[in-house]
Amino acid sequence: MKKIFKLxxxxxxxxxxxxxxxxxxxxxxxxxxxxxxxxxxxxxxNRATFALNQGLDKVIFKPVAKIYRVLPSPVRTGxxxxxxxxxxxxxxxxxxxxxxxxxxxxxxxRFVINTTFGIVGIFDVAQLMGFPEYEKxxxxxxxxxxxxxxGCYLVLPVLGPSTVRDTIGSxxxxxxxxxxxxxxxxxxxxxxSDFDYWGTRVTAGIDFRAKNLDSFENLEQNSMDFYASxxxxxxxxxxxxxxxSNNVTETMDDSDWEEIETK
Amino acid sequence: MKKFFTxxxxxxxFLTNISYSFSIEPDVFVQSTVSKAAETLGGKFTKEERVExxxxxxxxxxxxxxxxxxxxxxxxxxxNKDQLNTYEKVFREYFLKxxxxxxxxxxxxxxxxxxKKKLNENYTIVSSTLVATDTRPEVxxxxxxxxxxxxxxxxxxxxxxxxxxxxxxxxxxSSIINSNDGKIEALIQNLSDFSSN
Numbered sequence: 001m002k003k004i005f006k007l008x009x010x011x012x013x014x015x016x017x018x019x020x021x022x023x024x025x026x027x028x029x030x031x032x033x034x035x036x037x038x039x040x041x042x043x044x045x046n047r048a049t050f051a052l053n054q055g056l057d058k059v060i061f062k063p064v065a066k067i068y069r070v071l072p073s074p075v076r077t078g079x080x081x082x083x084x085x086x087x088x089x090x091x092x093x094x095x096x097x098x099x100x101x102x103x104x105x106x107x108x109x110r111f112v113i114n115t116t117f118g119i120v121g122i123f124d125v126a127q128l129m130g131f132p133e134y135e136k137x138x139x140x141x142x143x144x145x146x147x148x149x150x151g152c153y154l155v156l157p158v159l160g161p162s163t164v165r166d167t168i169g170s171x172x173x174x175x176x177x178x179x180x181x182x183x184x185x186x187x188x189x190x191x192x193s194d195f196d197y198w199g200t201r202v203t204a205g206i207d208f209r210a211k212n213l214d215s216f217e218n219l220e221q222n223s224m225d226f227y228a229s230x231x232x233x234x235x236x237x238x239x240x241x242x243x244x245s246n247n248v249t250e251t252m253d254d255s256d257w258e259e260i261e262t263k
Numbered sequence: 264m265k266k267f268f269t270x271x272x273x274x275x276x277f278l279t280n281i282s283y284s285f286s287i288e289p290d291v292f293v294q295s296t297v298s299k300a301a302e303t304l305g306g307k308f309t310k311e312e313r314v315e316x317x318x319x320x321x322x323x324x325x326x327x328x329x330x331x332x333x334x335x336x337x338x339x340x341x342x343n344k345d346q347l348n349t350y351e352k353v354f355r356e357y358f359l360k361x362x363x364x365x366x367x368x369x370x371x372x373x374x375x376x377x378x379k380k381k382l383n384e385n386y387t388i389v390s391s392t393l394v395a396t397d398t399r400p401e402v403x404x405x406x407x408x409x410x411x412x413x414x415x416x417x418x419x420x421x422x423x424x425x426x427x428x429x430x431x432x433x434x435x436x437s438s439i440i441n442s443n444d445g446k447i448e449a450l451i452q453n454l455s456d457f458s459s460n
Contacts, residue, residue, distance in 0.1 A: 228438035240425040
């Protein structure tokens with residue numbers, strides 16, 4: 001807990017520093033809550049890392065995702081459900097940190113039901129029982145919900161788009177914030193090994209890539225600046241998730257459209 | 264006087280009918296547009312025929328000029344008339360090519376229109392779902408419909424799983440302009456190159 005508190009402090013300092021200057025702004029929204037523009041402070045380095053990631057994707061991730069997509073649909077759905085079930089372990093503490101005790105309770109119930117009746121989460125029994133749709137939460141979102149700004153935009157090797165805040169949030173997982181990491185990697189339990197944790201992380205990445213094979217390819221083919229498109233989509237997605245909103249109009253700025261008349 | 268009154272009454276009824284026959288609800292408009300696109304995508308056409316049909320649908324249903332100007336963001340204000348005209352022309356070509364090639368890859372997409380929400384007199388958001396297939400999950404799509412002229416509704420944005428395509432394009436264009444010392448010519452060149460490739 002002490003480590004998480006330290007991370008929060010560091011995040012606060014970094015995010016404040018990150019807003020100095022005004023180059024390379026990406027405006028996100030001005031509506032409901034005034035959202036700070038996210039700066040791409042390290043754009044040349046980010047673009048280089050992005051190119052590296054694209055190379056890795058072409059050689060490794062995309063071919064693997066294509067093979068994964070050949071698997072029968074029930075196998076992919078079961079895998080995806082099991083990964084989501086494990087992620088609930090990190091979502092619950094984030095629900096609590098965000099003060100949403102009701103969702104924490106619902107997600108705890110979901111985890112217990114799916115792990116037992118759903119056979120380690122392969123079957124989403126909770127959904128069949130009428131539980132609300134699962135919304136994943138992470139420490140980056142919690143920091144955002146606490147009012148900490150995103151800081152600069154970052155592209156991490158292999159992991160892809162992030163921000164200073166979200167990167168720090170991810171680190172919270174490996175310093176005690178993710179119970180699945182704690183029982184696999186951090187502590188020497190006789191039931192799980194490091195392989196279990198990293199195996200699920202890699203599978204989660206492949207599952208995500210396989211679900212988005214067509215849309216990524218389509219976006220890449222139709223973008224003149226693919227890097228800028230991915231940055232925009234990532235930042236919009238984070239803004240939506242931090243606002244915990246499915247209502248598109250809450251995170252969009254209408255004023256940009258107002259003065260545009262059509263002939 | 265009676266004749267005048269009868270003529271007036273007929274005219275009124277006639278005009279009312281015209282107005283009813285041409286104004287359309289945003290959700291019906293989206294469903295109709297989607298159905299036309301689905302017919303094209305599911306029909307037995309060559310790829311070229313399909314692209315041409317999709318372009319025609321886009322020209323009728325999408326506010327290409329409005330999206331083009333929105334995508335320029337604050338850069339729009341610094342442009343002269345000639346630059347704006349050139350931009351409008353190349354953007355139209357770019358948009359139609361991009362739109363049709365994005366859609367042409369899908370075969371027979373099934374979209375269900377679920378609900379609508381009026382934001383103000385000018386905009387209504389129509390919510391829909393792209394039904395899941397074996398290869399992709401269900402996708403939520405919101406349509407920003409420009410309703411200022413109820414007889415000529417136009418689509419201004421697609422918001423896919425909460426991510427606005429218009430905003431993404433705006434930020435992409437901004438990135439291109441900013442990395443070329445704020446010159447619109449660089450964007451125009453990029454748009455022309457995209458269309459001609």
